[in-house]
Amino acid sequence: MESAFRLRRWLVRAVLLAAIAAPAILGADGLIIVQNPGDSVPGHFSFAPLSVTYHHVSVAITDLAAVTTVDEEFYNPGDQRLEGTYMFPLPAGAQIDSFSMDINGTMTKAELLPADKARAFYEDIVRKMKDPALLEYVGRGAFQLRIYPIEPRSGKRIIIKYSQLLTNDGGLVTYTYPLNTEKFSSAALKDASVSVTLDGKQPLRSVYCPSHPAEIRRDGDRRAVVGWEGRDVWPDSDFTVMFSRTPSPLGIDLQAVRSTTDDGYFMLLASPGAVPDAGGVQPKDICFVLDTSGSMAGAKLQQAKKAIEFCLANLGTQDRFEIVRFSTEAEPFFGSLVPADKSHVDQAVSFVESLNPIGGTAIEDALDRALALRASGGAGAARPYLVIFLTDGLPTVGETSEDTLVARASRAGSGTRIFTFGIGNDVNTHLLDRIASETRAVSQYVLPKEDIEVKLSSFYAKIRDPVLSGLSLSINGSGIRVTRLQPSTLPDLFSGDMLVVFGRYSGSGTATARITGTFNGTQKEFSAQVTFPAHTGADTFVPRMWATRRVGWLLDEMRLHGESGELRDEVIRLARDFGIVTPYTAYLVVEDEEQRNVPAQMRSFQDLEKDKGAMDDAQSRLDSVRKEATSEASRAGAPAVANSQAFQDLKSSTNLQQSSQGAGLARPASPSAAPGGYRDFRTQNYAQQAQVVNGRAFYLNGTTWTDSTAQAGKKLAQMQLKFASADYFTFMSKHPDAAQWLALGSNVDLVVDGVLVSVRE
Numbered sequence: 001m002e003s004a005f006r007l008r009r010w011l012v013r014a015v016l017l018a019a020i021a022a023p024a025i026l027g028a029d030g031l032i033i034v035q036n037p038g039d040s041v042p043g044h045f046s047f048a049p050l051s052v053t054y055h056h057v058s059v060a061i062t063d064l065a066a067v068t069t070v071d072e073e074f075y076n077p078g079d080q081r082l083e084g085t086y087m088f089p090l091p092a093g094a095q096i097d098s099f100s101m102d103i104n105g106t107m108t109k110a111e112l113l114p115a116d117k118a119r120a121f122y123e124d125i126v127r128k129m130k131d132p133a134l135l136e137y138v139g140r141g142a143f144q145l146r147i148y149p150i151e152p153r154s155g156k157r158i159i160i161k162y163s164q165l166l167t168n169d170g171g172l173v174t175y176t177y178p179l180n181t182e183k184f185s186s187a188a189l190k191d192a193s194v195s196v197t198l199d200g201k202q203p204l205r206s207v208y209c210p211s212h213p214a215e216i217r218r219d220g221d222r223r224a225v226v227g228w229e230g231r232d233v234w235p236d237s238d239f240t241v242m243f244s245r246t247p248s249p250l251g252i253d254l255q256a257v258r259s260t261t262d263d264g265y266f267m268l269l270a271s272p273g274a275v276p277d278a279g280g281v282q283p284k285d286i287c288f289v290l291d292t293s294g295s296m297a298g299a300k301l302q303q304a305k306k307a308i309e310f311c312l313a314n315l316g317t318q319d320r321f322e323i324v325r326f327s328t329e330a331e332p333f334f335g336s337l338v339p340a341d342k343s344h345v346d347q348a349v350s351f352v353e354s355l356n357p358i359g360g361t362a363i364e365d366a367l368d369r370a371l372a373l374r375a376s377g378g379a380g381a382a383r384p385y386l387v388i389f390l391t392d393g394l395p396t397v398g399e400t401s402e403d404t405l406v407a408r409a410s411r412a413g414s415g416t417r418i419f420t421f422g423i424g425n426d427v428n429t430h431l432l433d434r435i436a437s438e439t440r441a442v443s444q445y446v447l448p449k450e451d452i453e454v455k456l457s458s459f460y461a462k463i464r465d466p467v468l469s470g471l472s473l474s475i476n477g478s479g480i481r482v483t484r485l486q487p488s489t490l491p492d493l494f495s496g497d498m499l500v501v502f503g504r505y506s507g508s509g510t511a512t513a514r515i516t517g518t519f520n521g522t523q524k525e526f527s528a529q530v531t532f533p534a535h536t537g538a539d540t541f542v543p544r545m546w547a548t549r550r551v552g553w554l555l556d557e558m559r560l561h562g563e564s565g566e567l568r569d570e571v572i573r574l575a576r577d578f579g580i581v582t583p584y585t586a587y588l589v590v591e592d593e594e595q596r597n598v599p600a601q602m603r604s605f606q607d608l609e610k611d612k613g614a615m616d617d618a619q620s621r622l623d624s625v626r627k628e629a630t631s632e633a634s635r636a637g638a639p640a641v642a643n644s645q646a647f648q649d650l651k652s653s654t655n656l657q658q659s660s661q662g663a664g665l666a667r668p669a670s671p672s673a674a675p676g677g678y679r680d681f682r683t684q685n686y687a688q689q690a691q692v693v694n695g696r697a698f699y700l701n702g703t704t705w706t707d708s709t710a711q712a713g714k715k716l717a718q719m720q721l722k723f724a725s726a727d728y729f730t731f732m733s734k735h736p737d738a739a740q741w742l743a744l745g746s747n748v749d750l751v752v753d754g755v756l757v758s759v760r761e
Contacts, residue, residue, distance in 0.1 A: 002365035030088040031184040032074050032147060032229045043150035048086070050074045051187035052154055057177055059196040059238070064166045066175055067097070067339035069759065073155045082150040083184055086158065088143055089178075093385055094164035096143070101158045107759035127724045128760075133184070133431070135732070171244045172206070172253045172269075179235035188260075193229035193678040194239045204243060205251025206269040206498055210541050211240040211664055213655055218496055221273050237656065240541070244269070250468075251526035252513050256505065258535055259695060266482070266532065270515055271498040272467045281465040281495050283318035283518045284384045285337050286311075287370045290355070291391040291423070292489065293327040295356040300423055300452060304390055305352050311388070314464055315340035320383075323348055326366035328397055329357030337373055363391065363431075364398035364405060371412050375427045382521025384466045385416045390456070392423035394433070394636060400429045402632065407483060410438040415518070416471055417492065418440040419463070421456060422641065429644040429712055430560060430628065430635045440470075440491055443648070445641050465495035468517030468524065477511025480532050486549035487651065493517065500654060540692050544656065547578035552650025555584055559643055562629040576708050578605055579697035581687040582646065584625060587618040593711075602710055606701035608686050618653065694740045696750075704747040707756075716756040723747070723761045731757070 032050055053073040053687050060067045076082055076722050090096070125134060133363045150156055153479050158732070166173050177194060194214075201300060203221045215230040226241050244253045258264030288308050292301065312541075315321055320337040323343075324330055338344045366389070374385045399405060409418055420432040420443040427445075436443040444459065446452045471490035485503040493499055499515075514527040554571045558564075572592045575585035586605055594601050600606065608614055625643055627634040634640060651657060689700040697708040710716070723746040732739055741750050748759045 001058075014184065022090060030086055030160065032084040032086050032150075032156070034082050034084040038407060048185050049078065050076055050082075050150070052185040052189050054191035055179070055189055055193075055235075056191075057194040059177065059194070061166070061198050061200075061266070063200040063245075064168065065163065065280070066166055067161065067163050068177065069161045071157070071159045073157045073465040074150070075155045076152055078151045079152045081152055083146075083148045084150055086145045086147050086244045088145075089158060090143065090162065093574045094162050097161040099145075099158075099160045099162055101145075101147070101156065112312065114594060124645070131726065132723070132743050132746055132747065137739045147201040157704070163214075163279065163433050170254065171246065171528070172255055173241060173244065174242050176238050178238040180237060185234075188232045188234055189230070189236065190232060191229075191232055192231075192235055194227070196226040196241050198226070198241075198243055198244055202245035202247060203273050204245055204246045205248075205273045206242070206253050208269055208498060208500065209223075209655060210244045210545065211237055211243065211656055213657055214239075218273075235651065242269070248526065248528075250312070250526040252512060252515060252517065252526060252530075254528075254530035255542060256532045258505075258533055258538070261295075263483075263506045263534075264532065265546050266503055266505050267532075267542045267545065268473070268501045268503075268513060269498060270493070270501075270526075272493060272495060274675055281316075281384065281467060283316060283320075284386055284466050285374070286315070286386045286388070287322045287324060287337075287373055287390045288312075288345055289324045289326065289366050289370050289387060290352075291327070291361060291366075291393065292325045292355050292357050293359050293361045293393055294357050295361075295393050295426070295575055296423070298654065300392060301355070301357050303452035304423070307453040307460075308352050309349055310453070310457040311460045312340075312345050312352075315345065315459065316464070317341075321348070323418045323483075324366055324369050324557065325355055326362050326369075327357075329359075329362055330365040330369045332369055332524065360397040361391065361393040361395055362397035363395040364400075364408075367405065367408060367418075367435075370418075371408070371416070374413060374416055382518075383415070384469045385413075386463065386466075387416065388421070388456070388460070389418055389432075389435075390421045390423060390452075395428055402428060402434070405431060406434045406438060409435040412439055417469075418675075419459070420444070421446060421452075423452060425638045425641050426636055427641070428632075428635050429640045430632075433556075433644055433648075434560070440489060442652075443644070445645055447641070456528060458560075462497065463492075464496050465497065466492055467495055468493040469496075471499070471515060471517045474514045474516075475511050475530070476514070477507070477532065479507035479510060479511055480505045480511045483548060484546075484550065486546060486553060488553075502542065502549055504546070505532050508532050524655070540695050541656065543695065544578045544692060545581075545653065547574045548580055548649055548653050548658065551575055551580050552587065552647050552653070556647040556651060559625045559628050559647065576711075577697060577706070579690040579692040579699075580650075581690045582650075583618040583621040584646070586686065587615070587622045590615070590618075598711055601704075602706060603701070604699045604706070604708065605686060605689075607689070611686075614686065691744065694737060694739065698741070698744055698748075698750075700745075703745065704749060705744040707748075707750040708749050710749060716754060717757050720759045721759045723758060723759050729761065 025336055034049060047078055051074070053071040053075045058069045126135065147156060165173055166697060175196065179192070198207065200222055203222055207216050207224050207226065209216065212228045214226050216224060216226050218224045228239065244251050249272060251273065253269045254266055256266040290304060290308060290310065296304070317339040317340065321340050322337050323333045333348060334344070370387045370389070395405065402755070412418065416439055418435050418439045419435045419441045421431065422432050422443065422445040425448065432443045444455065446455050468494040471493060473490060482503050482505045485501055487501070490499065490501070510529055510531050512527050513530045514525060516523060516525045518524070551574050552570055553568050558567050568588065570589050571585060574580065576589050586608060589604050590609055603609070621639070624639040626633065628640060628643065661715050698705045699708065731741060735752050738750065738752055742748060742759065746759065746761045750757050
């Protein structure tokens with residue numbers, strides 16, 4: 001018995017702490033493997049019963065040198081003293097600078113174990129523990145450290161610092177810190193945060209976080225801080241920051257991915273940075289149009305007043321402005337665009353404060369008055385002209401036809417942008433969305449419980465300093481063709497902002513990416529040499545982000561213009577293949593698979609189909625989209641606003657967490673009924689039952705993960721594998737890319753080289 005325990009402890013220490021997979025991951029994260037876990041947590045890994053109390057990551061990047069400091073605490077929630085081994089995967093070329101752990105104040109030295117010598121031991125542990133969770137780490141080295149004791153109901157704090165040299169790939173530098181090993185925590189993290197500070201000699205242009213909804217704070221033209229934090233979260237995806245530095249006034253960077261013989265995917269970033277060159281911000285003309293109809297009475301009008309006063313206080317000294325209030329009729333305050341000096345701003349503030357709610361909603365008159373200002377702008381006609389249009393109702397006075405009002409807005413001129421704000425739910429979403437879209441602007445909605453002042457002031461801070469307007473993109477290279485750009489029409493570029501474009505490409509080689517735009521009436525052109533590779537490794541970021549935006553655009557087309565077979569089929573294919581799970585896409589997929597008589601065991605949402613409440617809700621959301629296209633009465637109200645917001649979010653998504661919006665597909669979490677591992681244990685909605693792993697989407701049904709590509713295969717050969725058998729490990733050795741897919745669970749259906757491989761316990 002004692003010798004068996006020693007053997008088990010030796011195997012765990014020697015192996016699980018050495019084997020790490022996914023060589024594309026550049027960062028590192030740690031976990032503790034417990035040798036005597038006792039009673040395992042239901043639905044969780046038997047070898048990892050500890051929870052992570054907090055996990056703080058601080059990264060300092062100077063030029064290409066990155067120093068990462070990790071401060072985390074593991075907690076033993078049980079009554080038993082435990083023995084474990086701390087495992088920390090290191091990126092290639094990184095070195096440990098310091099390591100400390102609170103073992104009576106004593107520093108302990110870690111041992112490096114090469115991955116090639118750990119493989120055999122690792123497979124034995126997988127057999128013994130009947131859990132494939134660590135398969136995704138096969139093939140990587142790590143260092144390990146024995147930890148004893150881990151006292152009951154107490155924490156173990158670990159601080160580690162390591163350094164690495166990042167690589168510049170065609171101008172873009174990528175830093176990645178994998179938070180995915182936090183899935184080995186037995187409870188949600190109470191406190192998680194990542195802060196990345198960028199500094200260097202050259203001006204910082206593009207700064208982008210594709211993985212998380214991070215905040216980017218710029219400090220001058222060479223420094224920025226990218227931060228994310230969460231409370232009670234289960235972080236299971238890598239935290240990634242991409243950035244570029246160049247003295248050029250506009251940084252243009254491109255990343256392309258092509259893992260098959262099909263067309264590839266690309267992402268283009270363009271940014272003027274936080275501080276443009278002298279004279280890089282052009283003066284603007286701006287008109288604030290405020291609805292003061294009777295329905296605006298109370299908090300809505302008071303908040304709107306404060307929001308406009310904030311905008312007035314932040315006008316540029318060379319800007320010009322006007323205020324148009326409207327109810328039954330429209331009333332410009334000055335009668336023309338006036339300089340944004342103190343006298344005019346003070347007068348405007350007094351006017352705004354005096355406004356009272358009364359009357360109907362004359363959107364036609366308000367729109368005409370705002371557009372007439374542009375026509376009489378005189379010498380300032382070359383400036384960008386921004387209209388911020390706030391309304392809480394439907395047009396009731398004058399012209400009420402949606403098509404007619406949109407047509408008027410579309411004739412506003414190439415330099416005019418009408419940003420619409422719908423306040424509350426009683427607004428015509430099609431009217432506001434189409435007006436904004438026709439003028440290369442965006443629409444936003446302020447829900448009944450949201451603060452208008454916060455939302456408008458935050459938006460205005462982003463668009464206050466225009467750099468380039470009327471943007472166009474061209475990519476020219478021999479044999480290279482780009483298609484399906486998202487967005488297809490480029491928005492204006494503002495100081496501190498960044499243009500993010502996704503698309504498909506065919507051909508390969510070098511090309512010139514050229515962006516043109518207007519600055520103070522003069523056309524400007526910026527270009528950069530970019531590379532479209534013939535083949536790269538699999539990637540879950542660029543293709544999925546393209547697909548997310550594409551699905552949002554397709555759904556919006558269905559909402560605005562009606563559903564066609566082509567639109568519907570493309571939404572279904574992209575949603576299934578890329579794991580884009582929303583109430584709208586999930587119901588379309590279920591409909592499609594029923595019509596095609598897909599075998600039950602191969603369907604994507606088998607559990608959802610049995611959940612009448614969730615299915616009814618998803619159907620009602622999709623039905624509301626279909627009604628909007630044919631019924632004008634359905635274009636106002638809470639469902640219409642929710643549809644517009646959901647599709648706008650998808651179309652403009654900037655990070656992977658926006659790609660699956662599962663609200664409305666929820667079911668109660670039930671740990672005791674979760675035989676499929678930790679992912680079942682923490683499942684809150686059906687969207688979380690889709691996982692994109694190594695460029696492929698899988699769907700969890702019952703205890704089995706199903707490969708989304710299996711349905712498309714015609715007469716696939718089949719192979720049966722018993723989990724953790726000799727054949728299982730032989731298969732994994734022959735197909736190392738499959739290790740991450742096999743790590744999903746002990747019951748997996750996946751397609752490898754045209755064969756449907758069914759793994760079962």
